[in-house]
Structures are given as C-alpha cells and as structure tokens.
Amino acid sequence: MPNRTEICAVVKSYVEHLGNHDVDELVALFADAAVQHEPLGVATYRGRDEIRAFDEKNAKVPFTVSRHSPILVSGRYAAMQLRVQREGMPDFLASDLFEFDDDGKIVSLSVVLDPEAQV
Structure with a gap:
C-alpha cells in the first residue's frame, strides 16, 4: 500500500495535469480498471478508455x-x-475522494461538484 507521501504526490500530480489539460499524464495516474464518478451520482466512467474519453472532452472546456x-x-x-475557475462564472468548489491500489494508482475517484459552493 502506498504511504502518505506517495499518495499526496499522486494527488498533486492529478491537480497539475487536470489544470494543464494533459490527458495522457492524467489517465496514467489511474489503474486499468479504475472507476470515476463525476459528478458523483450522475455519471460513472469505467476503465481507462472511458476515463480518457471523459478527460478528452473535459479538456476542451476552458477552466x-x-x-x-x-x-x-x-x-x-x-x-x-x-477551486474551479471558469470564465463567465463565479469560482466554485469540488470535493474529490480518491482510493488507491497497492501500486499507488487511482482505482476510484468520486467528484462532488457544486457550482453553488462559490469561493
């Protein structure tokens, strides 16, 4: 199981690659059979291919x-x-919950988006 330092490094990389819209580096953080719930309770993406397709679409949005x-x-x-910043709308918060496998890959990501939770 990864230690705290290793987990924090992956989370920091996730934030960096998400913000830079670097889909290849972002998807590389996930395990092959990972699941991403984004937004939680609305959409679920299973496996790297579905997560990649979501991230490619998401990367076209300027944020x-x-x-x-x-x-x-x-x-x-x-x-x-x-903190999510997108032109034309107030900054808002998203809460992300990650689960990691023994190799330090993300196996589950649940994202609670709330554009009304303005910063």
Whole structure:
C-alpha cells in the first residue's frame, strides 16, 4: 500500500495535469480498471478508455483548478477540495475522494461538484 507521501504526490500530480489539460499524464495516474464518478451520482466512467474519453472532452472546456484544501489521507484513501475557475462564472468548489491500489494508482475517484459552493 502506498504511504502518505506517495499518495499526496499522486494527488498533486492529478491537480497539475487536470489544470494543464494533459490527458495522457492524467489517465496514467489511474489503474486499468479504475472507476470515476463525476459528478458523483450522475455519471460513472469505467476503465481507462472511458476515463480518457471523459478527460478528452473535459479538456476542451476552458477552466483552471487549484487545490483549495490540504490533502487528507486515511489508509488508501485521500480527499481534497479543488477551486474551479471558469470564465463567465463565479469560482466554485469540488470535493474529490480518491482510493488507491497497492501500486499507488487511482482505482476510484468520486467528484462532488457544486457550482453553488462559490469561493
């Protein structure tokens, strides 16, 4: 199981690659059979191919992200809040919950988006 330092490094890379719209590097952080719920309760993407398709579509939307909270780690789980900035709308928060496998790859990502949770 990855340690706290390793998990935090992956989460920081996730934020960087998401903000840079670097789909290849972003998808490389996920395990082959990973699941991404984004937004949680609305859409689920299974496996790297579906996650890649979602990220490619998402990369066409002009937005930036930055970490809004510390990275919280408990065992193989991590959570944090992102500040999302998109032209034409107020900045808002998203909460991300990650689960990692023994190799330090993301096996599950649940994203709670709330454009009304303005910063």
